[in-house]
Amino acid sequence: MFLGRISYGQTIRKALFVVFVLPALFDILWMVIFGGAAIKLELEGVKLSEAMAAGPEFGVYALLDKYPIVEVTIPVFIFCMFLSYVTGSDAYTTTLGGMSSTGISPKSPEPSAKLKIFWGAIIGIVSWIMITSSGIDGVKMLSNLGGGPALVLELLICVSLVKVALNPKKYDIFKNDYTEDGTPIKSITKKPVMSEEAVLEAIMSETEET
Numbered sequence: 001m002f003l004g005r006i007s008y009g010q011t012i013r014k015a016l017f018v019v020f021v022l023p024a025l026f027d028i029l030w031m032v033i034f035g036g037a038a039i040k041l042e043l044e045g046v047k048l049s050e051a052m053a054a055g056p057e058f059g060v061y062a063l064l065d066k067y068p069i070v071e072v073t074i075p076v077f078i079f080c081m082f083l084s085y086v087t088g089s090d091a092y093t094t095t096l097g098g099m100s101s102t103g104i105s106p107k108s109p110e111p112s113a114k115l116k117i118f119w120g121a122i123i124g125i126v127s128w129i130m131i132t133s134s135g136i137d138g139v140k141m142l143s144n145l146g147g148g149p150a151l152v153l154e155l156l157i158c159v160s161l162v163k164v165a166l167n168p169k170k171y172d173i174f175k176n177d178y179t180e181d182g183t184p185i186k187s188i189t190k191k192p193v194m195s196e197e198a199v200l201e202a203i204m205s206e207t208e209e210t
Contacts, residue, residue: 005094005109038063055136093119 007015038048041063051062063075096119097111130138164171 034063037067041066054156057136087122089123092123 052059097115
């Protein structure tokens with residue numbers, strides 16, 4: 001839902017580039033810089049593996065400690081991790097809140113604050129319990145447990161995407177955008193046949209009928 005919201009109104013090419021290509025390029029750059037720095041220190045005799053034995057978070061601080069202006073880099077690193085957690089948590093609570101409520105639309109995309117606070121508290125409590133009981137390994141275990149249902153859901157999404165791609169006219173609200181044999185009409189300046197409000201009303205009416 002979060003990716004759908006930020007992609008609303010954009011072209012498919014732009015959405016795929018921002019959602020998939022740019023993060024992949026950033027990950028590659030991140031791994032090259034920090035992974036290369038860690039390998040270089042290991043080859044020079046700095047035992048980062050010993051720090052990693054106490055936990056992966058200790059390995060990060062041991063790596064940054066070997067480079068200049070550590071008084072600046074470590075606070076900046078902590079601040080960036082804080083921003084990453086906050087933005088991720090906000091997206092998760094918004095998505096879970098939207099899935100737990102009705103009336104979500106492009107004009108009113110935000111769920112109620114109570115739902116967001118509820119799901120945020122649940123996520124925080126579960127994270128705190130797993131970290132205090134099992135440390136980082138507990139979070140990894142929880143992530144692996146949640147990965148199973150997510151994998152099944154993504155496989156179903158892939159099957160649905162293939163079905164829509166093979167017969168788009170059957171699942172598209174804009175029936176007039178296709179020829180009789182189901183071929184999409186190629187047009188650049190063609191205006192939408194239905195307004196956004198009409199599309200939403202059609203979707204709601206079909207949902208009530210089913």
